[in-house]
Amino acid sequence: MCQTSDILYYEVLDIPLPELQGLKTLKVAFHHATKDEVVIHTIRLPKQSTVGDVLDDLKTKVEMSHPDAELRLLEVFYHKIYKVFPPTEKIEGINDQYWTLRAEEVPEEEKNLGPHGRLIHVYHFMKDTAQNQMQIQNFGEPFFLVIHEGETLDEIKVRIQKKLQVPDEEFAKWKFAFFSLGRPEYLQDSDIISSRFQRRDVYGAWEQYLGLEHTDNAPKRTYAVNQNRHTFEKPVKIYN
Incomplete structure (x- = not known):
């Protein structure tokens, strides 16, 4: 015998529905330049707004390292950076349900690369040898790094260790x-x-x-059920 429920579920909106339908809501993870934390902000703007508008709105909500700091918005998936959004891109087509949207300050050294500088992607990884097959598993927070022509790995390692603040004994491995x-x-x-x-x-x-091959010792902190999308190694705060 089929039973019906008399319970009605509904959501209380903080703004009128017609107005809400004209807006785009994005969840953006802000990574502070110096503090070891991630802050999740909900940004709600008209659908025709641009990424630049999102970053301008975010600047009013976050604490930056200095007043003239420049922000950028990244598209991150499975611990890799797939895209840096142009400031002119419309937000209507951005999907934050599939990708993680990460905002961060642009380091000064990246703004002045010069003819001999280059920006590369740096990712953490482990080797998984399950079922006698080696698989590469990325984890942690991906980042960009400035390198210069002629630099050796030994020179670059010094900057990576300083950036990630890894103890000597652990970094040697x-x-x-x-x-x-x-x-x-x-x-x-x-x-x-x-x-x-x-x-x-x-x-x-x-x-x-x-x-960077090493063991993943950082405790996982998530704000969503999907572990693959929203896993952080830093403390997470959520602001709606």
Whole structure:
């Protein structure tokens, strides 16, 4: 016998429905430049707004390292950076249910690369040897790194350790590899890193990256059920 329920579920809106239908709501994870935390902000703007409008709105809600700091919006999926949004892109077509939207300050060194500087992707990874097959598993927070022509891995490692604040004893166990289309080429301290990376639009070059191989010791903090999309190694605050 089929039973029907007399319970009616509804959502209380904070603005009139016709107005809400003209707006686009995005959840943006703001990564502070110096504080070890992630803050989730809900941004609600007219659908015809741009990414630049989102970043302007976010600036009124977050604490930045200095008043003139410049923000950018990234598209992150499975611990890789797939896109940096142009400020002029319309937000109506952006899907924050599938990708993680990450906002962060643009470091000063990236603004002044010069003719001998280059921006590369850097990702954390582990090797999974389940079922006698080696698989690469990315984890943690992906980031960009400035490298210069002629720099060795040994020189770059110093900056990576300082950026990630890894103790000497732990960092000594890390391995470094150049990845192209998912295949690792392990590097020696004397290797020239810039020679491995092709000159191309860095924001479309996620298939080439510098991989940091180490164990994942950071506690996981999530704000959504889907572990693959919204996993952070930093404390998370959520503001609606």
